[in-house]
Amino acid sequence: xxxxxxxxxxxxxxxxxxxxxxxxxxxxxxxxxxxxxxxxxxxxxxxxxxxxxxxxxxxxxxxxxxxxxxxxxxxxxxxxxxxxxxxxxxxxxxxxxxxxxxxxxxxxxxxxxxxxxxxxxxxxxxxxxxxxxxxxxxxxxxxxxxxxxxxxxxxxxxxxxxxxxxxxxxxxxxxxxxxxxxxxxxxxxxxxxxxxxxxxxxxxxxxxxxxxxxxxxxxxxxxxxxxxxxxxxxxxxxxxxxxxxxxxxxxxxxxxxxxxxxxxxxxxxxxxxxxxxxxxxxxxxxxxxxxxxxxxxxxxxxxxxxxxxxxxxxxxxxxxxxxxxxxxxxxxxxxxxxxxxxxxxxxxxxxxxxxxxxxxx
Amino acid sequence: xxxxxxxxxxxxxxxxxxxxxxxxxxxxxxxxxxxxxxxxxxxxxxxxxxxxxxxxxxxxxxxxxxxxxxxxxxxxxxxxxxxxxxxxxxxxxxxxxxxxxxxxxxxxxxxxxxxxxxxxxxxxxxxxxxxxxxxxxxxxxxxxxxxxxxxxxxxxxxxxxxxxxxxxxxxxxxxxxxxxxxxxxxxxxxxxxxxxxxxxxxxxxxxxxxxxxxxxxxxxxxxxxxxxxxxxxxxxxxxxxxxxxxxxxxxxxxxxxxxxxxxxxxxxxxxxxxxxxxxxxxxxxxxxxxxxxxxxxxxxxxxxxxxxxxxxxxxxxxxxxxxxxxxxxxxxxxxxxxxxxxxxxxxxxxxxxxxxxxxxxxxxxxxxxxxxxxxxxxxxxxxxxxxxxxxxxxxxxxxxxxxxxxxxxxxxx
Numbered sequence: 064x065x066x067x068x069x070x071x072x073x074x075x076x077x078x079x080x081x082x083x084x085x086x087x088x089x090x091x092x093x094x095x096x097x098x099x100x101x102x103x104x105x106x107x108x109x110x111x112x113x114x115x116x117x118x119x120x121x122x123x124x125x126x127x128x129x130x131x132x133x134x135x136x137x138x139x140x141x142x143x144x145x146x147x148x149x150x151x152x153x154x155x156x157x158x159x160x161x162x163x164x165x166x167x168x169x170x171x172x173x174x175x176x177x178x179x180x181x182x183x184x185x186x187x188x189x190x191x192x193x194x195x196x197x198x199x200x201x202x203x204x205x206x207x208x209x210x211x212x213x214x215x216x217x218x219x220x221x222x223x224x225x226x227x228x229x230x231x232x233x234x235x236x237x238x239x240x241x242x243x244x245x246x247x248x249x250x251x252x253x254x255x256x257x258x259x260x261x262x263x264x265x266x267x268x269x270x271x272x273x274x275x276x277x278x279x280x281x282x283x284x285x286x287x288x289x290x291x292x293x294x295x296x297x298x299x300x301x302x303x304x305x306x307x308x309x310x311x312x313x314x315x316x317x318x319x320x321x322x323x324x325x326x327x328x329x330x331x332x333x334x335x336x337x338x339x340x341x342x343x344x345x346x347x348x349x350x351x352x353x354x355x356x357x358x359x360x361x362x363x364x365x366x367x368x369x370x371x372x373x374x375x376x377x378x379x380x381x382x383x384x385x386x387x388x389x390x391x392x393x394x395x396x397x398x399x400x401x402x403x404x405x406x407x408x409x410x411x412x413x414x415x416x417x418x419x420x421x422x423x424x
Numbered sequence: 425x426x427x428x429x430x431x432x433x434x435x436x437x438x439x440x441x442x443x444x445x446x447x448x449x450x451x452x453x454x455x456x457x458x459x460x461x462x463x464x465x466x467x468x469x470x471x472x473x474x475x476x477x478x479x480x481x482x483x484x485x486x487x488x489x490x491x492x493x494x495x496x497x498x499x500x501x502x503x504x505x506x507x508x509x510x511x512x513x514x515x516x517x518x519x520x521x522x523x524x525x526x527x528x529x530x531x532x533x534x535x536x537x538x539x540x541x542x543x544x545x546x547x548x549x550x551x552x553x554x555x556x557x558x559x560x561x562x563x564x565x566x567x568x569x570x571x572x573x574x575x576x577x578x579x580x581x582x583x584x585x586x587x588x589x590x591x592x593x594x595x596x597x598x599x600x601x602x603x604x605x606x607x608x609x610x611x612x613x614x615x616x617x618x619x620x621x622x623x624x625x626x627x628x629x630x631x632x633x634x635x636x637x638x639x640x641x642x643x644x645x646x647x648x649x650x651x652x653x654x655x656x657x658x659x660x661x662x663x664x665x666x667x668x669x670x671x672x673x674x675x676x677x678x679x680x681x682x683x684x685x686x687x688x689x690x691x692x693x694x695x696x697x698x699x700x701x702x703x704x705x706x707x708x709x710x711x712x713x714x715x716x717x718x719x720x721x722x723x724x725x726x727x728x729x730x731x732x733x734x735x736x737x738x739x740x741x742x743x744x745x746x747x748x749x750x751x752x753x754x755x756x757x758x759x760x761x762x763x764x765x766x767x768x769x770x771x772x773x774x775x776x777x778x779x780x781x782x783x784x785x786x787x788x789x790x791x792x793x794x795x796x797x798x799x800x801x802x803x804x805x806x807x808x809x810x811x812x813x814x815x816x817x818x819x820x821x822x823x824x825x826x827x828x829x830x831x832x833x834x835x836x837x
Contacts, residue, residue, distance in 0.1 A: 065435075065492045067752050068759075070426040132427055198725050292723070318828060333836050338825035339818070345828050346769045349752075350745030357748060360429045370740075373722040378741040 067353075069136060077136050083109065084144025089312075092145030095265030096407055100226070101151040109141075109152040110183035118424075119159050123175035131297065131362035134424025135304035135355050142308030146411040147265030149305055151185065153422045154223045154266075158186030160423045161232050161243055161294060165284035170245060174230055185225035187248070189233040189271050190295070190420045193220040199234075199295055199419045204273060206235040206242050206283070213283060215244065215252075215276040223421065224248075224255055224269035231271070232284075234295075240288030244278055252276035262410030266421075296372035298420025300362060303355045303372075303379040305422060306415055307348060310383040313408040314344040317390035320397075331393070340389050347382035354378050359424065380415040387412045429748075431499075434491030439499045441480045446507025449476070451799075454508040457643035458802050462635050464594075465514055465643055473516045473548040493758035494689075495751050498696035502747075505700025506707075509806045510643030512697065516598075517541065519591055521551030524604040524620055524686045528662040536659075537622055540600045549601035549625070550594035553686070554586035554649060561588070562819045564606065565615035565680070569651060571607035573665070578658045580621055582607055582629070582651040588636070590813070592647025596632050601625040605651065609667065615680045616668040622660040629654030640805030690814055691767040692753040695774035698810035699747045702778030705785040705803045706739055712789065732788055739781045746774035765827040772820035775811035782807040 069077060087109070091102045110116075114137055119125025141149035155178045162174050177184045192203055204217025215235055222231065231253075232245050246253065253276055255269040286294065318341050321332035331337045358371035390405040391398035398405040431439065449471050457465045480486050492499075504512045518525070518541050525537050540549060560566040569584025582605060586592075595601040603623050610617035623630055633648040710720070713732065720736050721729060729737075749770040756763035782804040786793035793800040811817045826836050 064428055064430070064432045064490065065495045065751055065755050066426065066428040067755055068427065073426070196725075196727070198728070200723050322829060332825075332829050333831070335818075335822075335825075335836075338829065338836055339821045341828060342772075342821040342824035345824055346749070346773050347745075349766075349769060350749050350773055353748035353752065354741060354745055356427055357429045357744070360427060364430075370722045373737065374741040374744060377726070377737060378745060381738070381741075 088144025138304035139308035142305035157188035165286040187231035189219035301422040434489030442503035450507030502700040513644035516548035518551030520553035552595035593645035698774035
């Protein structure tokens with residue numbers, strides 16, 4: 064039956080995460096952006112909320128409550144605080160979910176308890192490649208079977224590379240299709256170079272080169288080509304939710320500013336040119352959110368979500384760019400100044416044209 | 425209940441049922457009544473009156489299956505407008521007149537004016553609502569039609585001219601139907617003086633001047649009506665006769681606010697009608713492309729897609745966003761939540777989305793889209809009205825803006 068109301072439990076989670084985003088994340092988003100790293104204590108405090116751990120399997124110390132719908136609700140609220148810090152907080156899932164879903168028993172034992180322990184341990188997933196014609200479903204990074212081992216070759220970028228991470232998951236192309244591997248960050252032949260980007264600067268990322276990296280066959284996750292595709296779709300849905308959260312934050316600051324800023328003796332929000340722009344923002348944000356929810360609901364029903372994930376992601380990318388650009392415009396000259404949030408939101412959202420699987424649900 | 429996007433069994437049955445009605449009863453005569461403007465589409469009107477209005481609920485399994493309430497009403501509107509939006513508006517139903525009576529009337533009034541629409545047999549009748557005047561459309565508070573009370577006969581006397589009255593020909597001329605007419609009982613009171621009155625078909629003093637020739641929805645009778653000392657009984661006033669000049673509206677006063685509340689129910693329906701027309705165009709486009717061997721590649725990076733594929737994917741997202749906003753506004757009706765913000769959001773989004781979708785479809789299909797051999801050009805003409813009636817795009821933006829800014833209407837006009 065059609066229903067748009069989160070469950071009581073979800074509403075409580077949203078309330079908690081929103082309060083956290085408002086009190087802990089938002090005040091430090093500028094600091095994180097300028098420093099190029101998330102504030103450690105904030106990420107650790109978020110870890111204590113168990114946002115990712117709650118979704119990991121009980122057998123390995125997690126909460127065992129995996130729900131894409133709850134995941135997108137959390138992602139939106141965190142990203143409302145700040146996109147980069149949100150992605151840092153959610154990063155254990157980049158490793159934890161693929162390992163939980165497709166890792167061998169021994170790999171799960173090796174990795175999962177660390178992700179749900181007292182200390183925050185970030186995760187990494189290497190998927191995007193530094194080329195204009197990158198196609199996530201046809202990566203150029205290759206995996207070749209060689210006896211009991213695989214040989215990995217290629218270059219990845221936009222790989223979350225937070226301090227303290229131990230493992231990285233990587234998506235490569237095998238003859239039969241997509242394949243996923245997990246290996247230690249300090250594995251021989253793997254080289255990570257920190258990279259600088261236009262936005263989401265609070266999330267440290269690296270360009271990671273794999274030169275004839277040899278991994279044992281056990282390092283390969285059992286995920287089939289289809290299953291990896293579905294994982295990429297999970298990433299798109301999670302990212303879209305974060306995009307909706309960012310757009311919502313941008314809309315809200317623009318709305319509040321428009322009510323304060325006066326021209327010709329009246330708040331600019333009383334002018335249709337501004338008011339209608341804000342109205343359109345509100346409408347588009349709600350529309351995109353519902354597309355994200357619909358895709359998340361389909362995920363939770365176990366359906367193939369390629370189409371819905373695509374629609375939700377593309378729509379979010381489109382409207383979030385319009386919204387964040389609109390917020391800069393509403394602020395006028397101040398929107399261009401780094402003292403205010405609109406320029407930060409705009410830089411963060413501009414990345415959606417190339418982002419893939421920076422978060423998972 | 426948790427968030428859920430799955431339609432109930434009964435709603436799915438309704439969706440399938442009305443799609444079939446659209447395919448069997450509407451599409452075959454769609455072009456005929458686009459060309460034969462102002463001719464009564466008798467096949468359709470008779471079908472709906474004799475059979476159509478009962479056909480779904482007459483099946484036992486449809487009655488008992490759980491359904492999504494007002495969402496189902498929207499599904500019906502969407503499917504039938506997928507069939508033909510003009511014919512949908514020509515259906516013998518209480519339509520917006522019914523919405524007004526339902527939201528602002530008493531139980532007695534509902535019984536009095538609506539029961540004829542439920543009875544079997546008889547002849548087709550229509551309901552309608554007359555708000556717009558030559559000088560007042562979006563600014564409904566500026567209407568000039570007057571209603572004066574004659575204490576001797578206990579009647580209201582209506583004087584004025586109404587235009588753009590959808591289904592106004594049928595509702596004013598077929599005995600048993602009615603038109604809800606907005607009029608002021610006290611011009612000095614502004615919007616507080618505006619009330620709505622039920623005028624039964626063929627009431628002396630109400631004259632049908634004619635029907636508009638339009639860009640689209642040509643099967644729909646968009647009437648001009650003149651009221652010249654048109655007398656209606658006291659009981660035909662919807663809501664109270666009290667005029668509130670200032671201050672908050674107290675509960676129970678269903679005057680202007682009551683009349684405006686009609687839109688909370690009607691805007692989601694109009695949004696659903698819009699997605700129906702947009703869906704017709706998009707479905708057809710995808711089918712045509714498929715026939716040409718063009719598959720939409722949802723898993724290919726946008727830069728490698730053709731322009732057509734990118735357009736189609738964007739159109740699909742836009743249409744679905746509009747549909748989901750519509751369902752949300754409708755679902756709020758079910759739960760009794762105040763939905764005027766969400767209803768306006770849905771209407772604004774759907775009106776513009778399908779305007780663009782149908783225009784793009786015509787562009788993509790080139791001469792085929794422009795030709796009257798197919799219905800694509802008609803859908804473009806039909807779609808545009810959805811961004812205008814029941815509150816233009818700009819009026820709905822205004823409503824949304826006031827709500828999100830928490831501004832009273834005086835702050836933002």
